Amino acid sequence: MKTYKHVNYLWDEQKAKSLEGDEVALLLYRSNLLGSDLRITNYGGGNTSCKLLDKDPLTGAAVEVMWIKGSGGDIGTLKKSGLAALYVDRLRDLEKVYRGIEHEDEMVELFNHCIFDLSSKAPSIDTPLHGFLPFKHIDHLHPDAAIAIAAAKDGKQITQDLFNGTIGWVDWQKPGFDLGLQLRDCLDQNPGIRGIMLGSHGLFTWGDTAYESYLNSLDVIETCAEYLEQNYGKKRPVFGGQKVESLAADDRKQQAAKLAPILRGFCSSERHMIGHFADDDKVLEYINSNDLERLAPLGTSCPDHFLRTKIQPLILNLDKGEDLSDAEAIKAKLLPLFEDYREMYTNYYETCKHDNSPAIRDKNPVIILYPGVGMFAFAKDKQTARVAAEFYTNAINVMKGSEAVSEYTSLPRQEAFNIEYWLLEEAKLQRMPKPKALSGKIALVTGSAGGIGKAIAKKFASEGAVVILNDMNAERLASAEEEFIGVFGKDAVTTAVLDVTNEEQIVKALDKSALAFGGVDIIVNNAGLSISKTIEDHTQKDWDLLYDVLVKGQFLVTQAATRTMKAQGVGGDIINIVSKNALVSGPNNAGYGSAKAAQLHLSRLNAAELGAASIRVNVVNPDAVISDSNIWAGGWAEGRAKAYGVTVEELPAYYAKRTLLNEIILPDDIANACFAFTGGLLNKSTGNVLNVDGGVAMAFTR
Known part of the structure; x- marks a missing residue:
């Protein structure tokens, strides 16, 4: 087992031995290992392949087949269903019909004529880059250390000297058929090389076996990283030295939580965005440096980096200790920055666009840098925002x-535009599923465990x-979190222990939402309890608890949520889960029923006040939701059963029979009502009451 300092050696001999004889399985194993280390390649970045002999299903003859990561895949999570399989000879025969670099895009459709496995993934633009190299196993990766050399002003000479001619060099060119031919030519001109560096882009390495390719990749990356480490601070201080000192960790989090909703509001001017915050040492070293103002406008070099982070970041003009308590004052200070950024991006588009370029996309920044505090990323969903931040961190490593x-060099703006607005990239975007109704929205539902x-x-x-997710019961909350992550993934959820009577905990929960996602759009006041007693038996303690x-x-x-929503400036939804008891008088219900009535009228008052800020306030009135509900604990079921002269076991049927629809009400019914208010079809409705009680005539609001 080899030892590395800058990459992780993860090869398991026992695991690999169990896959012997199955080159595709070994390709997937190698790919997943390489993709698990962000220093080697990012989520969705890079490509891997293998070539093997297989039986042609039409002729029965042995043919060479290349298995390669398909379009839009990720090597770290790659499965066989994410691979494309192509006849190698047919792919190479496409050179006969290739009409030159100005006709690159038409070649992609021709890849489909080379498909071997008809159930495999669509081939990616990188396919010919692997197809024209003869090696059985090939890794195309985006390691920070290698791109740092590839993006250096004299990267070609450094590569030559560092590897004594054993790593070839191909100047920057947009991925495609011609680049595949250039890789082949580089190999022909430099027989015996172990890899090729792509200017400003990445690294190609290979081997006769999956293990040899894996080891070769690690060795080359390790050599690059070790060379860089030996030179940090040698020529001059890293990034020109420190200009700003960071706030303490807790203070950074507090400052970021206050600012995130304001930034999210600006970035959501065209569609709702989700945020991500990072303040690790690598980020702080860069954003606090003397070189920040020089390097940041240059943008990134690797296509995968700027496709996710935009042409350049926005640097905030705020002091690290700025008083952020007055959201409107901060918005006024930041507005010119965002207007300038949007104008810069528009000029970039107008200057670089072609006659057939897609329409300009969102003009807001993806990456926002706050010296002394940290980095924010905003995108259509949490995973995209998190990955954008990871990619920009890689870009920081490259610049360093x-x-x-x-000297760091980025791609010329025209080249960057040609990638960002590439018609093939646009086609990929158009193939993506339409956003769901609540995509880009952030929801806090009290008592959601x-x-x-x-x-x-x-x-x-x-x-x-x-x-x-939040609850007073930490154990119950942890169980709910595990369940949600299992179903929706880690990027869809965060948690907070929350007692709704505790103002400090409420603020902390909203701060956590701001740090995790950028703010909040939907509040559902659902947490509750019930006490059913006669007026004589009702205690002041019962009364205070219900009203609290x-x-x-x-x-x-x-x-608290209103402050966040107003800071964002993009409206919001507040839904209060009340009860039919807010409208219906019944026995043994003085405290609970009157508290519910207060909730209902408070909702009306809030709707009247918050409409000017486009914050909608609506009410859902359930009745008798028994399944998995805490409301039936603490003697409530017994109290209601006694009031109605039935047993506890008879309560569900009793409640159903007294409704006009004769239906039992379930938690999902209430959830559907909440979605009805928030899903987009009722955006012009506020101050409404939606009964979900099976039909109780006494609870009709009119």
Whole structure:
């Protein structure tokens, strides 16, 4: 077992031995190992392949077949279904019909005539880059250390000297058929080389076996990384030395939580965006440096980097300790920055566009840098925002390395535009599924670790929202988090222990939402309890508890959420889960029923006040939701059964029979009602009450 300092050696001999004889399985194994290390390649970046002999299903003859990562895949999570399989001879025969670099894009459709396995993934633009090299196993990776040399002003000479001529060099060119031919030519001119560096782009390495290719890749990357490390600070301080000192870690988080909703509002001017915040040492070293103002406008070099991070980041003009308590004042200060960025991006588009270029896309920044505090990323969903931040961190690593050994150079703007607005990239975007109704939305449902609250949170997540699960019971909350991650993935959820009567915990929960996602769009005041007693038996403690949780809790959560929503400036939804008891008088219900009535009227008052900020406030009135609900704990079921002269076991049927529809109400029914208010069809509705009670005539609002 080899030892490496800058990459992870993860090859397991036992695992590999179990895959012997199956080259495709070994390709997947190698790919997953390489893709698990962000220093080697990012999510969705790079490509891997293998060539093997297989039986032609039409002729029965042995033919050479190349298996390669298909379009849009990720080597770290790659499965066989994500591979494309092509006849190698047919792919190479396409050279006979290739009409030159100005006709690159037409070659992609011709790849389909080379498909060997008809159930395999569509081939990617990188296919000919692997097809014209003769090696059985090939890795095309985007290691930070290699790109740092590839993006250096004199990267070609550094590569020659560092590897004594055993690594070839091909100047920058957009991926495609011609680049595949250039790789072949480089190999022909330099027989015996072990890899090829692509200027400003990445690295090609290979081997006769999966293991040899894996080892070759690690060795080359390790050599690059070790060379960079030996040169950090040798020529001059890293990034020209420190200009700004970071805030303490807790202070950075607090400052970021206050600012994130404001930034999210600016970045959501065309569609709702989700945020991500990072303040690790690599980010801080760069954003706090003297070189930030020089390097940041240059943009990134590797196509995968700027496709996800845009042509350049936005640097904030805020002091690290700026007072952010007055959101409107901060917005006024930042507005010119965002207007300038949008103008810069528009000029970039107008200057570089071609006659057939796709329409200009969102003009807002993806990456925002706050010296002394950290980096924000905003994108259509949490995973995309997180990956954008990871890619920009890789770009930071590249700039650091290039500056240590030479001078960092980015792609010319025209070349960057040709990648960003490439018609093939546009076609890929157009093939993506349409966003779900709640994509880009952030939802906090109080009491969402079980019962009605969990059902609402699940509905929102299934419709594309990210959710902040919360509960007073930490154990119950942890179980719900595990369940949600299993169903929706780690990027869809965060958690907060929350007692809605505790103002400090409410603020912390919203801060956590701001740090995790950028703010909040949907609040569902669902947390509650019930006490059913006669007026004589009702205690003041019962009364205070009901009003604290139901009324004050709704007030406090709404109050805090309103501040966040107004800071964002893109409106929002507040839904209050009340009850038919807010309208219906019944026995043994003085405290609960009157508290529910207060919740209902508070909702009306809030709707009247918050409409000017495009914050909608609506009410869902359930009745008798028994399944998985805490409301039936603490003697409530017994109290209601006694009031109606039935047993506890008879309650569900009793409640159903007294409704006009004779239906039992489930948590999912309440979740569907909440989605009806938030899913986009009722954006012009506020102050409404939606009964979900099976039909109780006494609860009709009119």
